[in-house]
Amino acid sequence: MKTRTGLKLSDVGEFGFIARLARTFNQRLSENVTGIGDDCAVLPWKGDWKLLVTTDLLLDGVHFLKEKIEPTDLGYKALAVNLSDLAAMGGEPLWAFLSIALPAETELAWADRFFSGWKSLSEKTQVKLLGGDTTRTTASMVINVAVLGKAREKYIKYRSGARPEDLVAVTGELGSSEGGLRLLLKKELKDLRGPAEKSLLRRHFRPRPQLQEGFFLAHQPQVGAMMDVSDGLDSDLRRIMERSGTGAEVYLEKLPVSPALKRCSQQYGWRLEEVAAAGGEDYCLLITVRPEGYSDLDRHYRQKFGRSLYPVGRITSKKGKLIYLQAGQPVILQKSGFDHFKI
């Protein structure tokens, strides 16, 4: 690759950088391996089973604030965000690998609590910790988790599966985790004792990876594309558009938001639709659904999970165009999703 002198990562952003990498490295993959660009890599395993692999890097000061998160929550969340990537392709978790760098003065009691939080989720989801790497750090804490899972080849959903006219739906409320993060950055934990505040903080600290939902949705032929909402609906839907060669429109008044987020948005002066559309880390699932199959799918989903899908938009053929509508009128959203190099 030739690079204009002085060009910095912040000039191209995370997604620009990943696109460069994909161009460099994706050229010679064999046909039965899918690489960079989806929630997980898909590798050959036994017979028609595929092995799914995902990995996430979490840094103190970027992805979490050590002084503002309980070690049990951090241990839980480090695993949860990876399981969410598996859920996004319909995978069942098998094994995890944890690399962790801790300052040498870290108390063992802190580490024990981290692992008790991890275990509370790993036992529930039956994922086994098989190894990793531990090291000291002279700077801030670093956590990298890799998770392996399995899925049958024909029941894996990709980001590239969307088609024009598909409906866009999510499986959970949007923006609550972002609300929790905003509270956290504003105040001390001890000053956040109201029920709405506590609810948003819990969504931020304890996202539930939607493994059952992902597994179910992956088995439904009406579902086109699937991914998890990690960087925010705005950013994540653009990934589906890119991989599927489509556009999309989103109806702002249809974005599902929790009562707690409504209350806090009023109280703290947040723009509710902006938080819901651009806030990251909800870790629910984002799907596109063939329009003729939507009502059947929603009925089966309700029977199984006791709640509906939330339809929030539509896939269009206008490649690369994401349009927000409010009462049928196009509006411009202030803030777009999280990009890890643009600060």
Added chain:
Amino acid sequence: MKTRTGLKLSDVGEFGFIARLARTFNQRLSENVTGIGDDCAVLPWKGDWKLLVTTDLLLDGVHFLKEKIEPTDLGYKALAVNLSDLAAMGGEPLWAFLSIALPAETELAWADRFFSGWKSLSEKTQVKLLGGDTTRTTASMVINVAVLGKAREKYIKYRSGARPEDLVAVTGELGSSEGGLRLLLKKELKDLRGPAEKSLLRRHFRPRPQLQEGFFLAHQPQVGAMMDVSDGLDSDLRRIMERSGTGAEVYLEKLPVSPALKRCSQQYGWRLEEVAAAGGEDYCLLITVRPEGYSDLDRHYRQKFGRSLYPVGRITSKKGKLIYLQAGQPVILQKSGFDHFKI
């Protein structure tokens, strides 16, 4: 786990911490999975093939110094140290995952050179980059690499395979990488232009993962235990002793050292045996060999690779005792291998 209040990671060290983790997590692994405590985890794959997984975390300021390493060398080495873990169990590499956190002001040209170093090794070893995670960091650079490889079940060597009376051998010279590191910490790169200095620096920056050697040795029934020399012979041999329930003795005068290391040890006043026995990151292989099969093994090895194995010691039945001998007399070594929490 119950923990005495105030106990810190530095009080138990990296290996104490890993032992705690292994106790917490290894209880319920199924029989066809091997977890924490070897160079790689061993997972079921197709038929009698196993999937090997290893992961390594590299931090600026701990494992490398960004200002003192060329980005091409760093990209090469980040992959090399993981391939060495595969080599240590006899594995053939397949796929890699890279998580990298870079400061937003990093130049794209720097990143391109990092990836060109990575590629120079990944193409030679046919390992495909399938994914990972990229993020900005407000602190120092972080790299985590995970590598997956394959091996036939019956040709995997473990750390637990040593028996009393086995000979201990290594496949390469010891201490050169540590010599390179000492030079690096002492001087600027531009002041290290002598041939001996350049040779040690190259050993430090460009360790060769011994994949062919590891594959060959894993297929030989005379080989008992195998691992790679990453933390230093002293530290790594103790890992084999622990997993095999044995002791060992090492003959200091037999430790293979390069002419460059000899020259620099004289010039800079290093204790040669100490550097060779305790210096890390040589990434050659450490094996134990049934004594009756050693000469056959060495002959085959020489035929295949054009050089001998280096016998350096013997496994004993004195559980946990590592004894150094010089001219037949026990000596005490000053410095033991690298422990990531003890600073």
